[in-house]
Amino acid sequence: MASSPRCRRRAFRTPNCPIRCDRALLRRDVGLPILAQWRNHDGYDGIVFGLPGAPVHMELVHDGGRIPHPNPENQLVLYLGGAEAVEAVSSRLVGRGHRPVLAANPYWNTNHAVLFEDPDGWLVVLAPWVFE
Incomplete structure (x- = not known):
């Protein structure tokens, strides 16, 4: 994977499962670079992905x-x-033992997205388009 981009304009945060789950899935299996991470900073663990x-x-x-x-x-x-891009990430996930799951919302199937469950049962959607 190429070096991490300088991503500083926007961010979003979400409460999540213990960081170890996300780190393994998003870094190793999806391939996102880690920009920062911390443990027990005022009671919070966190990780920033590029x-x-x-x-x-x-x-x-x-x-x-x-x-x-x-x-x-x-x-x-x-x-x-x-x-x-969806096929490349999906292949990497399948190669690491993950299996696609059906979407409850038909929108994702109609628009050719692929869904996977993370280790805690939360869904990760791989959508084949970007918003301009």
Whole structure:
């Protein structure tokens, strides 16, 4: 993978499962670069992923408290910009033992997205387009 982009303009945060789950799935299996990470900073663990080719980064934070239960409509959606990119990431995920799952929302199937469950049952959507 190319070096990490300088992503400083925008970020989004989400409460999440323990960071170890996200780190393995998003770094190793999806291939996102890690820009920063921390443990027990005022009671919070966190990790920041770069989103290659985009002026954004994604920060996942876990407060060590109660983790909400997965719901099929709580999803991390990665807009990958084309069918080839979705196929490359999907192949890497399948090669590491993950299996695609059916979407509860027919929108994703109609628009050729591929969904995978993370180790805690949360859904990661690989969408083959980007918003301009």
